Structure formats: C-alpha cells, structure tokens
Amino acid sequence: xxxxxxxTAAEIAGxxxxxxxxxxxxxxxxxxxxxxxxxxxxxxxxxxSEGALAAARGVDERRAAGEDxxxxxxxxxxxxxxxxxxxxxxxxxxKILEGWRPPYDSTIVERLRAAGTVMLGxxxxxxxxxxxxxxxxxxxxTRNPWDLDRxxxxxxxxSAAALAAYEAPLSIGSDTGGSIxxxxxxxxxxxxxxxxxxxxxxxxxxxxxxxxTPGPCARxxxxxxxxxxxxxxxxxxDSTSIPAPVPDVxxxxxxxxxxDLTGVKLGVVTEFTGEGAEPGVMAAFRESVEALxxxxxxxxxxxxxxxxxxxxxxxxxxxSECSSNLARFDGVRFGLRVxxxxxxxxxxxxxxxxxxxxxxxxxxRIMVGTYALSSGYYDAYYGxxxxxxxxxxxxxxxxxxRVDALxxxxxxxxxxxxxxxxxxxxxxxxxxxxxIPTNLYGGPAISVPCGLSEGLPVGFQIMAPTMADDRMYRxxxxxxxxxxxxxxxxx
Numbered sequence: 204x205x206x207x208x209x210x211t212a213a214e215i216a217g218x219x220x221x222x223x224x225x226x227x228x229x230x231x232x233x234x235x236x237x238x239x240x241x242x243x244x245x246x247x248x249x250x251x252s253e254g255a256l257a258a259a260r261g262v263d264e265r266r267a268a269g270e271d272x273x274x275x276x277x278x279x280x281x282x283x284x285x286x287x288x289x290x291x292x293x294x295x296x297x298k299i300l301e302g303w304r305p306p307y308d309s310t311i312v313e314r315l316r317a318a319g320t321v322m323l324g325x326x327x328x329x330x331x332x333x334x335x336x337x338x339x340x341x342x343x344x345t346r347n348p349w350d351l352d353r354x355x356x357x358x359x360x361x362s363a364a365a366l367a368a369y370e371a372p373l374s375i376g377s378d379t380g381g382s383i384x385x386x387x388x389x390x391x392x393x394x395x396x397x398x399x400x401x402x403x404x405x406x407x408x409x410x411x412x413x414x415x416t417p418g419p420c421a422r423x424x425x426x427x428x429x430x431x432x433x434x435x436x437x438x439x440x441d442s443t444s445i446p447a448p449v450p451d452v453x454x455x456x457x458x459x460x461x462x463d464l465t466g467v468k469l470g471v472v473t474e475f476t477g478e479g480a481e482p483g484v485m486a487a488f489r490e491s492v493e494a495l496x497x498x499x500x501x502x503x504x505x506x507x508x509x510x511x512x513x514x515x516x517x518x519x520x521x522x523s524e525c526s527s528n529l530a531r532f533d534g535v536r537f538g539l540r541v542x543x544x545x546x547x548x549x550x551x552x553x554x555x556x557x558x559x560x561x562x563x564x565x566x567x568r569i570m571v572g573t574y575a576l577s578s579g580y581y582d583a584y585y586g587x588x589x590x591x592x593x594x595x596x597x598x599x600x601x602x603x604x605r606v607d608a609l610x611x612x613x614x615x616x617x618x619x620x621x622x623x624x625x626x627x628x629x630x631x632x633x634x635x636x637x638x639i640p641t642n643l644y645g646g647p648a649i650s651v652p653c654g655l656s657e658g659l660p661v662g663f664q665i666m667a668p669t670m671a672d673d674r675m676y677r678x679x680x681x682x683x684x685x686x687x688x689x690x691x692x693x694x
Contacts, residue, residue: 356634
C-alpha cells in the first residue's frame with residue numbers, strides 16, 4: 204500500500220480528486236505519523252486532530268457531490284504558530300500568549316481553508332519569530348530530522364521539520380530575515396519568501412512590520428508554487444498588500460522542471476562567495492552553479508557592495524520595529540497577566556508580566572530597539588540603518604538591470620548542534636547573513652536543496668526582482684530537475 208505521507212502535495216490532490224483515496228484517509232495517515240515521530244522532533248505546538256478530520260470530511264463530501272476541487276484540495280498543511288487561527292491556540296512560541304485562542308483567522312489561513320487544504324495544527328517557532336534555530340521557543344526546541352541533535356533552523360524550524368519528518372506535505376512559514384529560507388536550507392526542504400506585500404500580513408502577529416512576509420514551505424518546488432498561488436494576492440485588510448495578481452509561479456515551476464534555462468542570466472553575488480561560508484557549503488553551491496550553466500543559463504559575477512552592511516542594518520531596524528509592536532503585550536488587554544493582586548500599580552503589573560512572559564532573545568531585541576529609537580540616538584542608529592537599507596535596494600536595482608536573478612548559498616553553514624550558539628547571539632545572527640538583504644529590499648527569494656555537506660543539506664538561494672516571483676521558481680525547478688530532492692535518514 205502506498206505510504207500517503209511520502210507523496211507530494213500535487214500527487215495527494217490528484218488522488219483525492221480522482222477518488223482513489225479520501226481526504227480523511229490522507230489526514231489520518233499524517234496524524235498517525237505525527238503521533239509516531241513528533242515526540243522526538245517537536246515540530247508541532249498544537250495538533251488539531253478533530254478540526255483536521257472535520258475539514259477532510261468536508262472535502263470528501265464536496266467531491267462526492269461532484270464539485271470541482273482546487274489543485275490542493277484534501278492536502279494537509281501545517282501552519283507556523285505566528286498566524287492567527289480561529290478557536291485554535293496561537294502562542295507565537297511565547298508564554299505571554301500561552302492558551303490564547305484567537306476569535307478570527309488570518310487571511311493566509313482563510314485562503315488555505317478556501318483552497319480545501321486541511322490544517323493539521325500549529326508549528327513550533329522561535330518566540331515572536333526572533334531567532335535562527337527554534338531554540339528560543341518557550342516550549343522547547345524543535346529538532347532536525349536529519350540529525351536530532353541539530354537545529355532545524357529558525358524562526359520557522361517547526362514548519363520545516365514537519366516537512367522533513369513527513370508529518371505534513373506542506374507548511375506555512377513567515378520570513379523576516381530568512382525564517383523560511385534558512386530552515387528550508389538546513390532541513391533539505393524548499394522555502395520561499397514572496398515579494399513583500401504579495402502575501403497578506405493580516406492576522407500575522409507582528410515582529411517587524413516592514414519586513415514580515417508569510418510564505419510557502421514544501422518538499423519540492425512545484426508544491427511550494429501551488430501553495431504560493433493559493434495564499435497570495437491582494438488583501439484590502441492589509442495596507443501594505445500589493446493590488447496585483449500573483450505572478451504565474453505554478454507555470455514557471457513547470458517550465459523550469461523541463462530543465463531548459465536558455466536565455467536566463469544569473470548573477471553570482473560576489474560578496475557571498477568569499478570568506479565566511481563553510482567549504483562544503485561553497486563546494487555544493489559551485490557544483491550547482493555549474494549544473495545551471497549546463498542547462499543553458501548564462502552565469503556572471505555581480506557585486507552588491509552594500510550587502511556587507513545588511514546584517515547590522517537589519518539588527519537595528521528589526522528590533523526597533525519589534526520594540527514598537529510588542530508594546531501591546533502589557534498584561535492589560537489580553538494574554539498573560541502577572542502580579543495583579545490589587546496591591547500593585549499598572550506599571551508594576553506590566554513589568555512583572557513582561558518579565559515572566561518574554562524570553563531572553565525577545566527581551567534583548569526589545570532593549571536594543573528601544574535604545575535605537577530613543578531621543579538622541581534615533582538618527583545615529585535607526586536613521587542610519589534606513590539609509591543603508593536604501594543603498595542595498597539600489598544594489599538590487601542595479602543588479603537586476605544586468606541579470607534576471609541573483610544566486611548565492613542560503614546559509615553560510617549546515618545545521619549546527621543544539622546549544623552550540625545560544626551563548627553568543629552574534630554567531631546565531633550569522634545564520635541569516637545571506638538571506639537578510641532580500642528582506643531589506645522587499646523582493647522574493649527561494650531556497651532549494653542543492654547537495655550535502657558532511658551528510659547534511661545545503662541550500663541554494665535564488666533572488667528575483669519585486670513581483671517577479673515566477674523567475675525564482677523557474678530557476679529553482681530547473682536546479683531541482685538536475686540535482687533532485689533529498690531524503691533524511693529514517694526516524
């Protein structure tokens with residue numbers, strides 16, 4: 204009998220639509236898989252078995268009634284716990300929202316339901332999406348299915364690990380500085396950051412409002428494109444949403460799968476091919492560049508000189524916006540409340556609540572951001588960082604006048620051991636060295652597996668101009684067609 208958990212999302216949808224299996228059978232198979240392995244992986248914070256089976260029955264009833272099903276109907280999906288889900292706990296990996304059940308769905312979740320996907324539950328993450336390893340979750344770390352002693356990336360490690368462990372064929376992440384792509388790279392899965400504004404932030408618990416971007420995660424490029432198509436598009440409830448249709452990402456993925464990149468010009472980012480990356484990562488990257496050239500792509504070197512300042516600029520801009528956004532968690536309006544015994548002032552209750560509710564990384568970034576925004580320092584820090592952001596955007600603009608897309612490794616290193624970098628925040632921040640520039644620019648980028656180093660996955664990053672998301676899918680699918688996909692050791 205076919206193991207339903209090993210099928211692609213497209214294959215599952217096809218079987219459900221043809222009546223060769225039912226959405227309930229598919230859902231139960233994945234729930235059983237979660238029950239079997241997630242105690243070791245800890246990809247999920249909450250599994251909504253009852254809600255998932257009810258949604259699956261709804262899909263089966265629609266099919267039996269002769270309704271046309273969408274391209275993902277009946278396919279299970281895991282959702283990062285940063286997106287609100289009506290009646291289903293949304294904690295953002297934090298104690299300050301432990302047990303909170305939102306009264307509404309985020310736009311992304313609404314669109315998932317409308318597409319007929321089946322939400323299995325909510326995945327683990329670094330608290331408030333602040334981290335690069337999922338070790339900063341208040342509910343314990345997620346483990347990488349390739350090696351349970353290593354990290355699955357962050358902040359969306361739960362969504363990536365669920366894919367690699369075959370607990371779900373699709374998942375949703377959010378990318379502020381690389382939190383979709385970096386977990387994808389270290390777990391051997393595909394993670395795509397759409398153009399900022401191409402997917403709605405309505406119902407996404409905010410970390411850094413000018414950077415946060417929800418997006419698709421999958422085990423192959425076509426599945427990621429199908430999910431992107433389902434969740435993308437204009438949302439009038441999000442003031443930053445782009446009033447334009449989603450680029451034809453599915454068509455681009457299918458075109459790329461043919462393995463023909465004739466006429467496509469790719470730029471290797473000079474600043475990301477020198478010092479700083481592990482030799483095994485660079486070797487896998489170079490082999491993949493050669494493979495793309497054999498498929499017909501023209502490869503050129505492109506210098507983006509201000510990319511080297513992206514990391515410090517990001518760690519001023521993102522914490523500053525986080526300081527503002529997280530001010531709402533005050534122990535008064537919702538969430539955790541500590542010390543409200545009638546004998547303490549509002550300020551004391553707020554202080555005790557935030558002390559108990561926020562973890563060390565969130566506190567660190569709130570303090571950095573508050574300082575950067577404070578009187579006398581705003582222009583010196585936050586203002587200067589925004590100027591650097593403009594220079595990085597100009598680098599991208601100039602580069603895309605010469606090439607169709609930029610390429611680089613996704614991360615400088617493979618998955619590192621759990622606990623090896625938590626004592627040194629800077630070493631942790633380096634995990635996002637190659638992904639951050641795209642967030643500051645606002646364009647789309649995707650990570651696709653390109654090989655192994657020391658038996659662990661290496662990610663290949665493709666960056667495209669804003670609203671040219673289809674370009675990255677074409678190149679990613681072409682690379683996938685020649686290097687294949689990667690399967691972790693059996694759990």
